[in-house]
Amino acid sequence: MxxxxxxxKGDIRAAAKLITMVENDFQHAQEILKELHxxxxxxxxxxxxxxxxxxxxxxxxxxxxxxRKMGKKVGIVAIDPSSPFTxxxxxxxxIRMQDLSTDKEVFIxxxxxxxxxxGLSRSTQAIVKIxxxxxxDIIFIETVGVGQSEIExxxxxxxxxxxxxxxMGDDIQVIKAGIMEIGDIFVVNKSDRDGTDRLIxxxxxxxxxxxxxxxxxxxxxxxxxxxxxxxxxxxxxERLVVILQENGEIYQRRRNRIKKEIYDLFLxxxxxxxxxxxxxxxxENEVERVLKQNSDxxxxxQELTKDFKVKFLKGGN
Amino acid sequence: MxxxxxxxKGDIRAAAKLITMVENDFQHAQEILKELHxxxxxxxxxxxxxxxxxxxxxxxxxxxxxxRKMGKKVGIVAIDPSSPFTxxxxxxxxIRMQDLSTDKEVFIxxxxxxxxxxGLSRSTQAIVKIxxxxxxDIIFIETVGVGQSEIExxxxxxxxxxxxxxxMGDDIQVIKAGIMEIGDIFVVNKSDRDGTDRLIxxxxxxxxxxxxxxxxxxxxxxxxxxxxxxxxxxxxxERLVVILQENGEIYQRRRNRIKKEIYDLFLxxxxxxxxxxxxxxxxENEVERVLKQNSDxxxxxQELTKDFKVKFLKGGN
Numbered sequence: 345m346x347x348x349x350x351x352x353k354g355d356i357r358a359a360a361k362l363i364t365m366v367e368n369d370f371q372h373a374q375e376i377l378k379e380l381h382x383x384x385x386x387x388x389x390x391x392x393x394x395x396x397x398x399x400x401x402x403x404x405x406x407x408x409x410x411x412r413k414m415g416k417k418v419g420i421v422a423i424d425p426s427s428p429f430t431x432x433x434x435x436x437x438x439i440r441m442q443d444l445s446t447d448k449e450v451f452i453x454x455x456x457x458x459x460x461x462x463g464l465s466r467s468t469q470a471i472v473k474i475x476x477x478x479x480x481d482i483i484f485i486e487t488v489g490v491g492q493s494e495i496e497x498x499x500x501x502x503x504x505x506x507x508x509x510x511x512m513g514d515d516i517q518v519i520k521a522g523i524m525e526i527g528d529i530f531v532v533n534k535s536d537r538d539g540t541d542r543l544i545x546x547x548x549x550x551x552x553x554x555x556x557x558x559x560x561x562x563x564x565x566x567x568x569x570x571x572x573x574x575x576x577x578x579x580x581x582e583r584l585v586v587i588l589q590e591n592g593e594i595y596q597r598r599r600n601r602i603k604k605e606i607y608d609l610f611l612x613x614x615x616x617x618x619x620x621x622x623x624x625x626x627x628e629n630e631v632e633r634v635l636k637q638n639s640d641x642x643x644x645x646q647e648l649t650k651d652f653k654v655k656f657l658k659g660g661n
Numbered sequence: 662m663x664x665x666x667x668x669x670k671g672d673i674r675a676a677a678k679l680i681t682m683v684e685n686d687f688q689h690a691q692e693i694l695k696e697l698h699x700x701x702x703x704x705x706x707x708x709x710x711x712x713x714x715x716x717x718x719x720x721x722x723x724x725x726x727x728x729r730k731m732g733k734k735v736g737i738v739a740i741d742p743s744s745p746f747t748x749x750x751x752x753x754x755x756i757r758m759q760d761l762s763t764d765k766e767v768f769i770x771x772x773x774x775x776x777x778x779x780g781l782s783r784s785t786q787a788i789v790k791i792x793x794x795x796x797x798d799i800i801f802i803e804t805v806g807v808g809q810s811e812i813e814x815x816x817x818x819x820x821x822x823x824x825x826x827x828x829m830g831d832d833i834q835v836i837k838a839g840i841m842e843i844g845d846i847f848v849v850n851k852s853d854r855d856g857t858d859r860l861i862x863x864x865x866x867x868x869x870x871x872x873x874x875x876x877x878x879x880x881x882x883x884x885x886x887x888x889x890x891x892x893x894x895x896x897x898x899e900r901l902v903v904i905l906q907e908n909g910e911i912y913q914r915r916r917n918r919i920k921k922e923i924y925d926l927f928l929x930x931x932x933x934x935x936x937x938x939x940x941x942x943x944x945e946n947e948v949e950r951v952l953k954q955n956s957d958x959x960x961x962x963q964e965l966t967k968d969f970k971v972k973f974l975k976g977g978n
Contacts (some may be wrong), residue, residue: 374959381957396712469958595952602951602958603944609962611935618928627920634919635912640698641786641919642691645926657973 348379354417354478356451363453366470370612377470380477385598387419387476388585391501392486393526398507399533402568403577404486408450410574411482419475419483420452421468423497451475466612468497469605499526500601502594503584505577506561507531508547510539527561528584531577535565559587621652665696671734671795673768680770683787687929694787697794702915704736704793705902708818709803710843715824716850719885720894721803725767727891728799736792736800737761737769738785740814768792783929785814786922816843817918819911820901822894823878824848825864827856844878845901848894852882876904938969 350358365373390407392400401422408418444450455467468485475483485498498504506527530547532540544563551560562580566573588594630648633639667675682690707724709717718739725735761767772784785802792800802815815821823844847864849857861880868877879897883890905911947965950956 378957378959381951381959382954385954395714397714599948599952602948605958606944606947606951606961606965607939609958610939610965611932613962613966614931614935615928618931622924622927627923630923631916631919634698634923635916637699637702640695641922641926642695642698644923645930648923648927649930656975658975 348376348477351376351380351474352383352477352479356448359451359474359478360453362474363471366467366474370466370470373470377473380473384473384476387472387480387483388503389472389483389485389501390581391498391504392484392507393495393498393504394507394531395509396488398509399568400486400488400507403505403507403531403533403566403574404484405444406566406568406571406574407578407581408444408484410578412447412450416481417449417479418451419472419478419480420450421471421475421483421485422452422454423464423468423485423487451478451480465497465500465604466608469500469601472500495526500604502597503528503581503588505529505531505581507533508543509534510537510543528588529577529580530561530563532563532565533568535573536567536570540565618652621656622648665693665794668693668697668791669700669794669796673765676768676791676795677770679791680788683784683791687783687787690787694790697790701790701793704789704797704800705820706789706800706802706818707898708815708821709801709824710812710815710821711824711848712826713805715826716885717803717805717824720822720824720848720850720883720891721801722761723883723885723888723891724895724898725761725801727895729764729767733798734766734796735768736789736795736797737767738788738792738800738802739769739771740781740785740802740804768795768797782814782817782921783925786817786918789817812843817921819914820845820898820905822846822848822898824850825860826851827854827860845905846894846897847878847880849880849882850885852890853884853887857882935969938973939965 345353347358347362351362362373362376365376392404394400404420408420412418444452453471455464455471472483472485485501487495487498504526506529508530509532532544532547534540544565547563562584564573564577564580566577568574585594588597630639630644634641634644662670664675664679668679679690679693682693709721711717721737725737729735761769770788772781772788789800789802802818804812804815821843823846825847826849849861849864851857861882864880879901881890881894881897883894885891902911905914947956947961951958951961
C-alpha cells in the first residue's frame with residue numbers, strides 16, 4: 345500500500361512519516377497531500393486559544409477524554425512556540441503523551457512556530473488535512489500563546505474557543521480585546537477561583553459593546569483539573585457547530601481557509617526564486633552599504649525590485 | 662521646514678504625522694524615511710517581552726522614569742495585538758499616557774498586530790527609525806504577548822529583556838523555553854511573591870542546560886509596582902550594552918536587522934503584483950473548485966505559479 349492509502353486507513357506511522365515530510369520536504373509531501381485532499385472535509389476543526397496559564401491544554405485533554413467515550417476519533421495539533429519544526433516533544437507534551445498515547449485513536453502532533461509565518465500556517469493546514477484524511481472526527485488546534493501568528497493559524501478552525509481565567513490582572517483585558525472577535529465560545533476556566541463573577545461581567549460587557557457581531561459568543565464555566573463543566577462545554581460546541589453549519593458560516597470559514605491556503609502556497613513558491621535572485625553575497629554587500637550610511641533599506645529594496653524586473657520580467661527593460 | 666527636518670528637531674506632531682503615513686501610505690512615507698536614515702543609529706533599542714501579567718508595562722514605565730531623571734530622551738513602541746494599525750489608544754495605553762504624557766521627551770506609540778506580519782515588522786522598524794531620528798537616546802519596544810510575530814519584531818532590538826513572574830504554572834516553562842534564546846536579561850518581576858526562589862533556580866537550570874550560548878543571560882529581581890530593583894536593572898542594561906558594543910554583537914544584530922528589513926521590503930513590493938495578477942475573481946473561482954473537490958490547493962497554487970511565469974517571466978513560455 346502506498347503512503348496516502350495507509351494514511352487513509354488511519355495508520356499512525358504513515359501519518360507521522362508524512363508530517364515529517366511536510367516539515368522537511370514540502371515539494372514531495374504536497375504530491376501526497378494532493379491525493380488526500382479529496383478525502384478531507386469531514387472532520388470538525390476546533391481551535392483552542394487563550395493566554396498562558398489559562399489551562400488550554402487541560403481543557404483540550406478533558407474534552408478529548410470526554411468525546412473518546414462517545415467513540416469519536418480525535419486529532420490534536422499543538423502550536424508550540426518553544427519547539428522547532430523538527431524538534432522533539434517538550435515537557436508538557438511528554439506528560440500529555442503519557443496520558444493519552446495509550447489510546448490509538450488519539451493522534452497528537454506539536455508544531456513549532458520558528459521559521460516563516462507562511463510555513464507555520466502551511467504546515468498546520470497540512471497536518472489538519474492529514475488528520476482529516478485519517479478519519480478523525482474532531483481535530484483540536486491548540487495554541488500556547490496568543491500572538492498574531494497563532495491567531496492567524498487558528499483562524500482556519502470551524503469554531504474557536506477562548507480559554508480565560510480569573511485574576512490575571514490588566515493584561516487579560518488587552519488580550520481579550522484583541523482576540524475577542526475570533527471567539528465563538530468563552531471558556532472561563534478555573535472558575536472555582538475568586539474573581540470569576542467579575543470576569544464574566546467584564547466579558548458580558550465587552551460582548552455588549554461589540555454589538556455589530558451577528559451572534560454573541562457563549563460563556564461556559566469550567567474547572568478543567570476537576571473535570572467540571574466539560575460535558576456542558578462539549579454540548580455547547582455541538583450546538584454551535586449545528587448552527588454554524590445551518591447558517592452557512594462554516595462553509596464560509598472553509599472558503600476563507602482555502603483562499604488563504606492557495607495564496608500562501610503561491611507566495612511560498614516565489615520566495616525561493618527571490619532568494620536565489622538576490623543571492624547571499626549581494627545581500628551582504630547591500631547590508632554593509634546601509635550600515636555605513638551609503639544607502640538605506642528603502643532605496644536598496646526598490647533597486648532590487650527594479651533589477652529583478654529588468655532581469656526576469658517580460659517588458660521589464 | 663519640511664517634515665523630515667521637523668522630525669529631526671524632535672517635533673512630536675511631525676513624528677506622529679509621519680507614523681500615520683507609515684501606516685496608511687507607506688510608498689509616500691518611505692521617501693521621508695530615506696532622508697531620515699542617515700541620522701539614525703544613535704539610539705539604543707531595548708526589547709521588553711514576556712508572558713501576559715508579568716508586568717512588562719510597569720517595568721517599561723519605571724525604567725522610563727528612572728532614566729528620564731538622568732536626562733535621557735525616551736521612545737516607547739508598544740506592540741499591541743488588540744489595536745488595529747490605525748486604531749485609538751486602548752485602556753492600558755490611556756492610563757500610561759496620562760502618567761507619562763506630561764513629559765515631552767517621552768514619545769509613546771502603540772502598533773497593532775492585525776494585518777500582515779511583514780507589515781508589522783516593517784512598521785515597527787520605521788517607527789524605531791523615526792524615534793531614533795528624533796534624537797531619542799533609548800527606545801523601548803514592548804510586546805503584549807509572546808507570539809511568534811512579536812518575537813520576530815522584537816528581534817530588531819540591541820538588547821532584550823524577558824520579564825517573568827513567579828507562580829504562573831507550567832505554561833511559563835513552555836514560554837521561557839521558547840523565548841529563552843533571545844533574552845539577554847531575565848527580569849524576575851513581582852519577586853516579593855512566593856515561588857521567586859524556585860523560579861530563579863529553574864531559570865538557572867535552563868541557562869546551564871543551554872550551554873552553547875556565548876554568554877549567559879543575567880537575572881535581575883524587581884518589584885515594578887514598588888519601584889524595587891529598577892536601578893539595578895538599568896545598571897545591568899548599561900553594563901551589557903557596553904559589552905555587546907565592544908564584542909561587536911550589537912553591530913551584528915544591526916546587520917541582521919537591516920538584512921531582514923531589506924528582504925521584507927523587497928517581498929512587500931511583490932505582493933501587490935501577485936494579488937493583481939491572481940485577481941479576486943479567479944481566486945474565488947479556484948476556491949470554489951477546491952471546495953467542490955474538483956481541485957486541491959497544491960495543484961491550484963502550482964498552476965497559478967506556472968501561469969504567472971508564462972505571462973510575466975522572460976523565457977517562461
